[in-house]
Amino acid sequence: MENRVNIARRVMLGLAAGAMALGLAGPATAEVNLSGKTIEWIIPFSAGGGSDTWARFNAPLLSKYLPGNPVVVVVNEPGGGSTKGTNLFAARAKPDGLMLLGTSGSTQFPYLLGDPRVRYEYKDWKIAMAGPTGGVVYTTPSLGLTGPDDIAMLKDKELVYASQGATSLDLVPLLGFRLMGFDVQHVFGFKGRGDGRLSFERGEVNIDYQTSSAYIKNVQPLVEAGQAVPLFSWGVLNEAGEVVRDPTFPDLPSFVEAYQTLTGNVPSGPEYDAYFAFFTAGFPAQKMAFLPKGTPDEIVAAYQKAFEDMKTDPDYLANAEAVLGSYEQVTGALAQALFEKGTTISPELRTQVGTMLGAEYGVKLGED
Structure with missing residues (x-):
């Protein structure tokens, strides 16, 4: 198992080469206290899929390591190829740390292709954690x-x-x-x-x-x-x-x-x-957890610290590979690098795929 985990980590480091130079360390989290609060983790997919499994594994550990041990509830909001729940997050989430969004490639792709159902902008959000998958x-x-x-x-x-x-x-x-x-x-x-x-x-x-x-x-x-x-x-x-x-x-x-x-x-x-x-x-940068626009840096840092701290938890160490596979969840500069990779595509490839989808599958996408 150790060899597989090490291989996965080298893959991640290769994908995010140079990311640490970005210097994205967060500020201190001492002032953040979420005691007595309930956090909604929006998953824009139905129950039972990979994103739902990923979130439900992480949620109790996130609760354990966030300041004040708030309750973290996974909320499934499927529909529109994941755009429905993501649009809901973009419209309703307040910058108070009480709503988190979990995205996957199915959320990135409509954004990359200019799908008219998309009413969200990735650049508005602050990434708390990224996890590749297969x-x-x-x-x-x-x-x-x-x-x-x-x-x-x-x-x-x-x-x-x-x-x-x-x-x-x-x-x-x-x-x-x-x-x-x-x-x-x-x-x-x-x-x-x-x-x-x-x-x-x-x-x-x-x-x-x-x-x-x-x-x-x-x-x-x-x-x-x-x-x-x-x-x-x-x-x-x-x-x-x-x-x-x-x-x-x-x-x-x-x-x-x-x-x-x-x-x-x-x-x-x-x-x-x-x-x-x-x-x-869709895969090296597939699973990502976001906080909404305007979330204070100290709240973002609290989430990032919680995601890092939980990776040393005995329950995480015992079960992560069996549930998630040999992929390391990351924060900070590495997460930012994967975030940028997963939400960027060349205009030429976007046009090529959009034209094919329209011609062969009748899919109409938004204009550039």
């Missing part, structure tokens, strides 16, 4: 596959995928499956990845992916029961910015390896560039 694609044994080596069998199958929407985190599988040449019907409108998994369990869809925390908790038992077949992980980035195997799932090929198994070639070209851009925004 994800695993799996299918049903009823298609005849027994493991990753059989992935080529999917080339002539009609696949159905339960999607939150073309501008959600499900854009990564949309672009990835398209690059692989799979025939996939993306059924839009699901409120969270947890709902997608339930649809898979009911036999309504035959290919799915879950972020690492949800996969470990909810899909691994299906694999062990012979009801799901893992195919590949999205992978992680190493210090050189290359896709390598996810240390949480070292026995599974990365997306790049799976592509090579299918085609005999290393992925390249404009379509891969688009996939890679959204993979980077």
Whole structure:
């Protein structure tokens, strides 16, 4: 386990190289006291998915280490590919430390693509914590596959995928499956990845992916029961910015390896560039916790200190890898660097993906 954690930390340090030079240390937190308060942690997804699992694991520990030990309640506000709950946070959150937002790539992508449903501005917020994650694609044994080596069998199958929407985190599988040449019907409108998994369990869809925390908790038992077949992980980035195997799932090929198994070639070209851009925004910088615009620096620092302190808690040390995988949650300069990476994309790639979504899926995005 130690080796996997160390690998994950080196990956994070590579992604955030130079970030410590930003000098983002926070001020003292002595004046902050949240005793007797209730903090709402808004999760703009349905219960049971990766973001919900992530927040519910962290919430009691955050309560334990924030000044005054306030109650931290996870509030699910799904809808609109996560834009509904995020818009709610942007409109209602006061700068008093009593409302926290948890975002994922599904929240970043509509923002990056100019989705007209977005009424929030990431640059307004102050980041309290960032945590990369991964994800695993799996299918049903009823298609005849027994493991990753059989992935080529999917080339002539009609696949159905339960999607939150073309501008959600499900854009990564949309672009990835398209690059692989799979025939996939993306059924839009699901409120969270947890709902997608339930649809898979009911036999309504035959290919799915879950972020690492949800996969470990909810899909691994299906694999062990012979009801799901893992195919590949999205992978992680190493210090050189290359896709390598996810240390949480070292026995599974990365997306790049799976592509090579299918085609005999290393992925390249404009379509891969688009996939890679959204993979980077969606996974190395996926889970982030924010406080609203105008939150005093001492409150931000109190949250950051609590997130750091809880990582030494015995319960965290005993359970974090089993729940979250081999990914380190970070604050300060490292979190800021991941925040910037996850909310930035070149205009050229934005236009390329937006044009494709409009032409092939009828998705209309906002103007630049």
